[in-house]
Amino acid sequence: MAGLLSSVRKRLNLEPGAKSADGDPVVAELRAALSEDRVRYDGAERALLSRDASVFDGGVSGPVCFPITTAEVQAIMKIALAHERNIVPRGAGTGLAGGAIPLGAPIVVVVTKMNKIIEVDEDNRIAWVEPGVVNLDLTRYLHRSGFHFAPDPSSQQVCTIGGNVANNSGGPHCLAYGVTNAHVQALEVVLPSGEIAMLGGLDAEPAGLDLRGAFVGSEGTLGITTKIAVTITPDAPAVKTLLLSFETVRDAANTVSQIIAAGMVPAALEVMDQRITVAVENYVNAGYPRDAGAVLLAEVDGLAESIEIDAERIAQIGNDNNAIEVRTAADETERAALWKGRKTAFGAVAQIAPDYYLHDTVVPRSQLADVLEKIYAIADKYDLLVMNVFHAGDGNLHPLLVFDGRDEGILDRVHAAGSEIVRVSLDAGGVLSGEHGIGVEKQAYMDEMFTSDDLDHQNRLRQAFDPGCRTNPGKVIPIGHSCADIQALRKVPTGVWA
């Protein structure tokens, strides 16, 4: 929450003073390397980019750059290196863990103008894209040729593929198709040293260490990707979407576990509880039942011959778990409406309260029902409203705490409830994050999951790429385990701090 980031900044002695009216000395160099209009230093731009889509209050941005070529990104990196300045890469800023919040007055490198689909190579089943290409734009572009980009986070209409790489993004259809890492074959990256490296490759088994795999999901701490070779996935010839409604979330969760146990990996298995379902219906009228305790959206895709069999088995398992209704989307319009409802769920809560805090943890599938019951109890304990909409197939929970930030003391209660949600997930054998990442949100919990030695090894990987820890400093690894980060954050850029 707001208080969390403030406390991090206080620990690091990072509370900003008044900004210098003289501006920042690297601005002129950056403008010479890019152009006058693509290096911004006005208060509005810097304020806008001082935060991301998370609930955390903003950091302090230095100059904001909008490069359009790899060479420009390289020039930015070299200027940053020469001036010992920090760098924060940024896509569309849709992250929910504070990963793009600028700490230490960094140069913010926004890649949204690097938005070309460079080449679609059907022979190799890849597309080369720039990092600022919007996720859904690629899928729309590929539609004519019968392919799509499989990772489909809820923000896919606006989030960038560079951001997907940074966060190893998931989405409902990653249950069968895998998360972003499984769909990235090669990356051109500009390292913090200013060098350009090609990580991975299009060949079957690229030689050497899997630096590509290490880079994906590193939350912008290892460098900036400038070109990405992503796998393009053939569209399935047949799709069937089932809507199963239940009296209880437990019945829905048990159905999910039993579908997996039966040897099926559907394209998607998404659950919404009654509260969020009603909100969705009020918002887009997607066709979900308002009176069910929970709904399960199950999608199977593949050959027409096999999805018929799987759809019948899923329906049977649902019925065995007391389904009130099992309905198959009659046509593409109904299917699209159901998915629209699911993917706009977070927008739908605005009618209930102005603020929400969306959590993201993963638990073993068999623990889903028990953990959800504990989450409802935690919300009751703190007198908060919680809604649950989640990727049930892979145990990825998204408890949504809905509140009005103007209520006295509510942020403390939201924060306390969030901490307990994280801890019940860990206690159930789960992990801190399934797709949002650690950012600044969950740094403080990292040593509840990993030992000091484990974190030291994660830091070793970081240091190999970025020995000065200047790229997105203060993220992922807890401050105490990442001394160089503290140095990078404490360094006061001339002209920025009073």
Next chain:
Amino acid sequence: MTAKLQVTDKVLLDFASEVGHTGPVAIEGNRTRWDLGGPGDADTRLLKAPTGIVDYVPDEMTVTVRCGTTVEELHAALAEKGQRTGLPERGGTVGGALAVGENSVHMLGRGRLREAALQVRYVSDDGQVITGGGPTVKNVTGFDLPRIMVGSLGTLGLLCEAILRTNPIPACTRWLQSESIDPFAVSSIVLRPSAILWDGTTTWIELEDHPVAVDAEQARLAAVADVHEVAGPPDLPAHRWSLAPAALRDTAQFGDGPWIASVGVGTVWAAQAQQVVTPDRTAQALAQRVKEQFDPHGRLNPGRTPGVR
């Protein structure tokens, strides 16, 4: 406060003690790919990784296995519950398969090996058991150490335990053979073949799904070419090549002697070794820095370098 992933398994802790913190040391699996990465230093102390399946939860589609366990033993246990992993079966150990990082011949259907490891435990240069990744099927908690460990030939840490993703074994697996089909057209005729192998004349296609779907796919292939069912894939020549899928069309590069290409993947098994491909120099230097971070004294599997064939 005890971290959730703190290692308590005495078998792993004893193995870490055996590794110790001085002197060159490496794990010897079943030597199925022993020559990869160059000759190891002769004075390296060779250890066997711990063995045994620790925890298998079919409903979670995960298995915790110690790395000295053979892939065959693991797969036999998983098959009892109708599951398998993406690890290749060729007489080696789980740890060996992960350290080498080579895909199974069925990669199109079972996924890349580098995606199989959800969590790894390895003994570090200073004799500590380190955990990377996590136990769930989806996880972005921190840096992705399993990815950097897969294919690292034990030069960054000595793998002792892994949690692997398992997959259901489809109801029907069928190998087809054809002398008249265009191997590069197969993936536009059938949806998700598990393997397409080609020796320049003959094409082998592995189909996996419900029997009725496999029948339908076979019929679609039979509509454009003569196909017939066979027992399994052909024998594979000794040398493994790594190419982009589109590069397989240039068959002259495979030289004299038999070869089998994995169409849609880019792996080639040939009688001759692949010419050394020069990797990106900056990436190579970066890999060296990773090595120096994880093994500053150069004691882990000295003499070997990932990527050297």
